[in-house]
């Protein structure tokens with residue numbers, strides 16, 4: 001097989017990149033190791049920044065999102081049984097976010113790709129990325145396994161959109177790489193429940209027993225999270241224990257109530273910050289989780305993936321139109337500027353709201369002081385609102 005851009009991975013990064021390239025008249029092939037049903041049902045992110053919403057619409061992938069997504073103009077911070085609403089449009093000149101699950105974004109992009117785009121191969125696992133460095137004498141290629149046989153995809157560029165555990169990053173020599181990493185000593189126990197959300201916007205709760213988040217997937221499905229110790233087994237928590245703990249952490253001084261409902265899914269996610277520099281090696285470009293991970297508190301993972309592939313698609317289009325590799329050469333630097341802003345924001349939100357296992361009373365008081373500062377200073381609140389609704393694409 002031969003194509004211009006070989007894309008490894010059909011998560012949001014790979015699928016959107018294929019769509020953007022198709023719209024620009026550039027051909028690509030997407031290789032995805034899992035089957036279609038798995039990719040379409042994998043529960044993950046659900047908050048789309050204003051910039052991501054704009055990109056999906058412009059790419060022709062926003063129709064169902066505009067019909068079924070829920071526009072949110074703010075979030076609620078909850079601490080010391082008090083409630084404080086952060087009003088995004090008022091603080092950011094009209095920006096908001098959209099609640100529309102990653103599963104739905106992927107379904108929409110897969111349907112478009114299969115109908116109008118280039119090949120998208122499921123159960124096609126990339127095994128190795130070869131000949132991408134400047135020293136290579138032959139063109140780039142991806143070796144992959146498909147239907148029990150090994151095949152080769154030859155291309156001009158390879159984009160590794162294969163997530164944190166993928167193979168693309170391994171093709172960059174270790175001596176050219178710098179990795180920045182932090183693991184957090186807690187995780188999130190996430191549940192899906194068949195119950196209408198108890199609040200019409202997301203609620204981020206700081207509590208002495210740990211963080212809790214109320215979010216939603218639709219008007220009838222709630223998504224809720226509890227901070228739990230690292231290594232927690234989700235099955236060790238009964239449904240009653242989960243609801244009781246959520247009620248404790250969301251408790252307010254007024255008559256607000258958390259509605260319970262049947263839990264249909266529960267799982268534990270670990271929390272990590274990770275950046276791989278550079279994001280490019282010769283003709284290999286990394287995008288999304290393949291290059292960086294953020295803890296989910298800032299809702300940035302999917303949005304960063306979108307920023308990366310928009311940057312790549314623009315750079316390649318520019319190269320095709322002008323012959324200049326200037327933007328491709330600047331890819332890593334351009335993406336990393338935005339990545340580090342998101343890393344900072346996600347880290348700030350995580351330390352603002354979670355209780356570390358070894359937190360001292362002094363640190364507890366500082367956390368409350370930071371929250372009170374946001375609730376009482378327009379400048380501090382604006383900083384949060386700008387970060388949450390998203391940093392500009394490069």
Ligand SMILES: Cc1cc2nc3c(=O)[nH]c(=O)nc-3n(C[C@H](O)[C@H](O)[C@H](O)COP(=O)(O)OP(=O)(O)OC[C@H]3O[C@@H](n4cnc5c(N)ncnc54)[C@H](O)[C@@H]3O)c2cc1C
Nearest residue numbers: 009011012013033044045126162163288289299300301302
């Ligand atoms: C469990 C979990 C929960 C999350 N929850 C949230 C959240 O609540 N909020 C939030 O903002 N973000 C969340 N995230 C982060 C967000 O989902 C990711 O940032 C986003 O999925 C990144 O998209 P991506 O396309 O870069 O990577 P991915 O979505 O990981 O997609 C990578 C794709 O590559 C495929 N692949 C891997 N290896 C190969 C290979 N060798 N060959 C071919 N294909 C391969 C994978 O099967 C996958 O389909 C969560 C992430 C995880 C893992």
